[in-house]
Amino acid sequence: xxxxxxxxxFSIKSLIDEENEAKDKKIxxxxxxxxxxxxxxxxxxxxxxxxxxxxLIVYWIDSHQKRYVAVRGERVIGVVVGKGAMSVxxxxxxxxxxxxxxxxxxxxxxRNRPNIQLGDLVYAxxxxxxxxxxxxLICVTSQMKKDGLGVLPQGGFMISVPLRVxxxxxxxxxxxxxxxxxxxxxxxxxxxxxRIWIRSPSITETIYIVNTFLSVEDxxxxxxxxxxxxxxxxxxxxxx
Amino acid sequence: MAPKLRDLIITYNxxxxxxxxxxxxxxxxxxxxxxxxxxxxxxxxERSEKASLFVTFKPKNSYEIRKELYExxxxxxxxxxxxxxxxxRTSISVILQEMQDDGCLLSAAVNSACCALLDAGIPMKCMIxxxxxxxxxxxxxxxxxxxxxxxxxGSIVLTFESSKxxxxxxxxxxxxxxxxxxxxIKLGCxxxxxxxxxxxxxxxxxxxxxx
Numbered sequence: 419x420x421x422x423x424x425x426x427x428f429s430i431k432s433l434i435d436e437e438n439e440a441k442d443k444k445i446x447x448x449x450x451x452x453x454x455x456x457x458x459x460x461x462x463x464x465x466x467x468x469x470x471x472x473x474l475i476v477y478w479i480d481s482h483q484k485r486y487v488a489v490r491g492e493r494v495i496g497v498v499v500g501k502g503a504m505s506v507x508x509x510x511x512x513x514x515x516x517x518x519x520x521x522x523x524x525x526x527x528x529r530n531r532p533n534i535q536l537g538d539l540v541y542a543x544x545x546x547x548x549x550x551x552x553x554x555l556i557c558v559t560s561q562m563k564k565d566g567l568g569v570l571p572q573g574g575f576m577i578s579v580p581l582r583v584x585x586x587x588x589x590x591x592x593x594x595x596x597x598x599x600x601x602x603x604x605x606x607x608x609x610x611x612x613r614i615w616i617r618s619p620s621i622t623e624t625i626y627i628v629n630t631f632l633s634v635e636d637x638x639x640x641x642x643x644x645x646x647x648x649x650x651x652x653x654x655x656x657x658x
Numbered sequence: 659m660a661p662k663l664r665d666l667i668i669t670y671n672x673x674x675x676x677x678x679x680x681x682x683x684x685x686x687x688x689x690x691x692x693x694x695x696x697x698x699x700x701x702x703x704e705r706s707e708k709a710s711l712f713v714t715f716k717p718k719n720s721y722e723i724r725k726e727l728y729e730x731x732x733x734x735x736x737x738x739x740x741x742x743x744x745x746x747r748t749s750i751s752v753i754l755q756e757m758q759d760d761g762c763l764l765s766a767a768v769n770s771a772c773c774a775l776l777d778a779g780i781p782m783k784c785m786i787x788x789x790x791x792x793x794x795x796x797x798x799x800x801x802x803x804x805x806x807x808x809x810x811x812g813s814i815v816l817t818f819e820s821s822k823x824x825x826x827x828x829x830x831x832x833x834x835x836x837x838x839x840x841x842x843i844k845l846g847c848x849x850x851x852x853x854x855x856x857x858x859x860x861x862x863x864x865x866x867x868x869x
Contacts, residue, residue: 423862426739426776427784427821452741452781461741461781465865482670482864483779485677485696487745513696513748549746 421467424460424479431458433466434477443475449489450479484580486511486611488547493567495576495609496555498538506534508542508555511578511611516553518542523557524564532569539570539615541607570607574617575624581612583635594634597646598627601653663789663801663849666856670777670864678778682770685803686760689767691774695750703749708742712751715767718759728754728764732771735788735817735827741781750780761804762790764815764829769853776861784821787853789846790814793838800845814842818850 424430434445447453450462460466464481486494488510496516500507507515518540523532534540542555557567586592587608595606604618604627614631618624630645637645664685673679676692696709703710713733715725736752752774754767768788775782792802792810799806807813812832819826825843 423858423865425785425820425858425861426782427819450779450781459783461783462779463776463861464779481779482777483677485778487696513698513745549744 421465423464424466425463426459426461428460429457430460430466430477431456434458437468437475443470443473446474446476448476448478449487450481451477480582480585482580482582484612485513486581488512488516488544488553489610490544490547492610493541493543494555494611495570495607495613495615496540496542496611498534498536498540501534501536508540510553510555510609511613512553514552516544516555518555518557522555523568524562534569539574539576541567541570541609541615543567570615571617574605574615575628576613576615577628577631579612579614579631580635581610583631584608584610584612584614586634587614587631592642593646594630594642597649598630601649601655602627663852664803666853668773668856668860670773670860676778678774678776678780680770680773680777681757682766682773684762684766684769684801686758687762687766688757689763689770690755690757691752691767691770692755693750693752693774693778693780695778695780696745696748697751699747699749704747707746709740709745709747710749711737711740711742712749713771714751714753716753716755718756728767731764731827731829732768735768735786736771736775738826739783739786739819740775741783744781759804761802761807764788765790765801768817773857773860776857784819785854785857786817786819786826787850787857788815788817789849789853791816791842791845793832793834793842798838798841798845800849812838814839816843816846816850818847820854823847823850 452459452461460479462479462481464479467480468475468477494510496508496510498506499509505517505519508518510516520531526532542557545554545556547553559565602618602623604616607615616624616627667683669681671679672681673692676694679692681690699710711733713729715728752771754771765788772786790813791798791800792807792813794810812834814830816825817827
């Protein structure tokens with residue numbers, strides 16, 4: 419039932435019933451699906467996917483979207499475009515700017531605010547995403563630790579890619595980041611809003627890594643394996 | 659009688675900048691559609707409860723007058739099928755560029771707009787398919803080219819939606835009798851199924867290549 423291509427208006431109730439007959443699990447309806455009274459319908463075109471955990475099944479649609487729509491809990495890369503007294507406005511690729519409180523950083527107080535300039539890149543988590551309200555970002559976990567979030571250091575390079583490339587790079591089955599890591603020395607941050615930030619010692623390496631990520635979109639499983647092989651065969655690690 | 663449409667060809671995502679695009683060919687009629695959205699909107703056009711939809715139809719020659727009739731027709735059709743309430747205070751703009759006109763321009767524009775919206779991942783209730791039939795004294799011709807449509811007495815454009823296969827919009831010109839319209843609807847209904855099949859096939863191809 420997974421990997422079926424669905425279209426807007428397509429009812430997936432029968433597909434869900436079929437799979438869920440004996441198991442009696444809770445069903446979670448993810449992005450791209452909408453409940454209508456007694457029916458569940460797709461509202462986007464894409465591949466229907468599902469994931470089963472302990473006592474629930476999550477269904478969602480994997481589509482070719484390029485424009486990001488904010489979802490609570492996701493980690494994104496944003497550009498600081500406006501600065502206020504207690505918060506900054508961040509462009510995360512959605513229809514509206516998101517706000518990031520200056521107190522939402524590790525060890526930040528009213529006296530001791532983090533140093534953020536216009537044009538800085540921040541890696542942040544979405545605290546609240548609601549269609550009727552402004553999106554709120556946060557740079558700490560619930561334990562007030564930074565956990566990798568915060569202002570990205572200088573000297574990196576950011577690219578924009580379709581959303582599915584980011585999801586693909588972050589999926590457990592994708593080894594591309596590790597394989598590149600075995601050959602190059604680089605830092606990477608992948609935001610779920612279709613932005614990737616890379617920092618490596620030289621421009622040539624950055625260009626090669628960027629081109630590798632840009633070529634991922636049109637590849638199937640076999641194509642990815644070929645790409646891994648190509649990278650492993652082409653480069654040798656030189657210890658400096 | 660099986661309906662006969664001209665050859666349909668489509669290329670999805672052929673433009674880099676927009677959020678979704680489709681180049682749709684129906685015989686020799688070609689329309690390039692692209693979609694931006696949901697994006698920020700100016701305060702004067704902002705609606706607090708739903709997204710604002712803008713449709714622009716660009717003729718091949720820029721000195722031609724704007725086809726506002728087309729724009730209005732397509733906007734009303736799209737407004738009924740898009741879930742505009744899911745993205746309040748934003749705008750969705752659909753731009754349709756005529757590349758070549760060989761009859762059925764309005765139908766091709768509606769179909770290409772639907773494909774571009776599918777590509778952009780805009781939430782929709784269903785898909786749409788538009789069919790033009792032209793009526794001469796003795797016969798009804800489905801999906802005519804320019805020559806045939808100029809010779810005919812009248813033409814009717816029907817737009818169908820995919821969930822219940824009902825008609826959501828009709829526009830016509832010329833002299834039509836009641837029987838003509840009935841037959842045109844019957845033919846168009848069959849032809850619209852052919853167009854949905856085409857959407858399915860083309861999207862399947864796209865996902866299998868890419869995933």
